[in-house]
Amino acid sequence: GAVVSQHPSRVICKSGTSVKIECRSLDFQATTMFWYRQFPKQSLMLMATSNEGSKATYEQGVEKDKFLINHASLTLSTLTVTSAHPEDSSFYICSARGSTMVYEQYFGPGTRLTVT
Amino acid sequence: GQNIDQPTEMTATEGAIVQINCTYQTSGFNGLFWYQQHAGEAPTFLSYNVLDGLEEKGRFSSFLSRSKGYSYLLLKELQMKDSASYLCAVRDRGDDMRFGAGTRLTVKP
Numbered sequence: 372g373a374v375v376s377q378h379p380s381r382v383i384c385k386s387g388t389s390v391k392i393e394c395r396s397l398d399f400q401a402t403t404m405f406w407y408r409q410f411p412k413q414s415l416m417l418m419a420t421s422n423e424g425s426k427a428t429y430e431q432g433v434e435k436d437k438f439l440i441n442h443a444s445l446t447l448s449t450l451t452v453t454s455a456h457p458e459d460s461s462f463y464i465c466s467a468r469g470s471t472m473v474y475e476q477y478f479g480p481g482t483r484l485t486v487t
Numbered sequence: 488g489q490n491i492d493q494p495t496e497m498t499a500t501e502g503a504i505v506q507i508n509c510t511y512q513t514s515g516f517n518g519l520f521w522y523q524q525h526a527g528e529a530p531t532f533l534s535y536n537v538l539d540g541l542e543e544k545g546r547f548s549s550f551l552s553r554s555k556g557y558s559y560l561l562l563k564e565l566q567m568k569d570s571a572s573y574l575c576a577v578r579d580r581g582d583d584m585r586f587g588a589g590t591r592l593t594v595k596p
Contacts (some may be wrong), residue, residue, distance in 0.1 A: 403582050414574060414586045415530070464529050468582060474518050474537070476584060478529040 373399045377479035384455055384486055391451045391467055392482045394465030400445035401467035405476070406438075407423050407463040455486040491587035493575050498593045499565055507560045507590045511574030517578040521549050521560045524572045524589070533560065542555075560590075570594045 374397040385388045394404060403422050407415040420436075421427035421442035429435045439451040448467075452459055464481040490512045499505040511519070518537040536542055536551035536558060548561040558571055573574035575587040 405582075405584070407586075412591075413570045417583060417585060418582060462527070466584075474520075474535050474578075475532070476520075478522075478531075481527075481529045482529070 373397075373467075373469070373475070373477045375401075375465065375477045375479040377463075377465055377482050379482060380480060381483045382485070384484070386456055386486055387454055388455045389451055390455055390484060391449055392463055392465075392484075394448045394450070394467070394479050396446050396467045396469070396477075399469040401448070401465075401470075402445065402470040403468045404442055404448040405466040405468075406440060406448075406450050407464045407466065409464060409481075415464060418450075452484065455484070457486045460484055460486045491577055491585060492576055493573075493587045495588065496593070498595060499530045499562075501565055501567060501594055501596050502564050504561065504563050505565060505592065507562075507575075507592070509558045509560070511556050511558070511575070511577050511587075513577050513579040513585070516553060516581035517580055519549075519558050520578070521547075521575040521582065522574040522576060522586075523573055524573075525570075530574055542556055552557045555580050556562055565594050567594050567596070 377397045378393045406418045409415045417479040418433045419429045421440050427440040442448040465479045468476050493509045524530040534549035541550045546563045551558045568578040572589040572591050574582050574589045578584045
């Protein structure tokens with residue numbers, strides 16, 4: 372199957388700082404990328420969907436000014452958590468689909484964010 | 488709104504068969520997925536159903552009834568490594584995939 376990578380895998384930052392997480396599709400062009408957040412022992416919650424070259428569509432309750440998503444190329448999307456707070460500590464997972472994929476959606480390995 | 492429900496936890500014995508149910512109510516339907524997730528890792532794809540019926544893939548099978556808003560994942564010949572969370576997800580319309588809370592399966596010797 373196709374491969375999606377995320378970087379970094381783990382990050383610790385101080386409250387009030389910003390953190391950028393990268394999501395890359397390594398062997399296909401990702402026309403659509405999805406960002407999920409997962410708190411301990413809970414399921415994945417969709418945060419936003421982004422199509423290459425356009426603005427991301429955010430789910431209700433997700434602050435677009437706090438979680439900045441950029442999908443500038445067909446292989447890269449970034450999520451920037453601005454002015455991070457301890458409650459933003461979570462597991463962030465990206466997922467990607469290509470234009471030729473009928474139903475497949477491939478997940479990255481996730482990024483564990485801890486805000487101190 | 489939408490609802491995707493599955494049991495929180497299940498326990499089964501090594502070598503046995505277990506069925507994990509999922510019911511859903513969504514504004515549209517464009518396919519149902521089952522994923523396996525080990526703690527601290529990303530989900531891995533198990534199965535996809537868009538038409539009614541049973542899809543079999545090795546030890547894993549998945550069933551869908553669209554009229555009932557119901558699916559199940561059947562795991563046969565359970566192995567200890569099958570201990571994980573199993574996530575039911577529905578693509579309601581377009582590309583958005585939404586997940587249930589997950590079922591934590593524990594396989595005991």
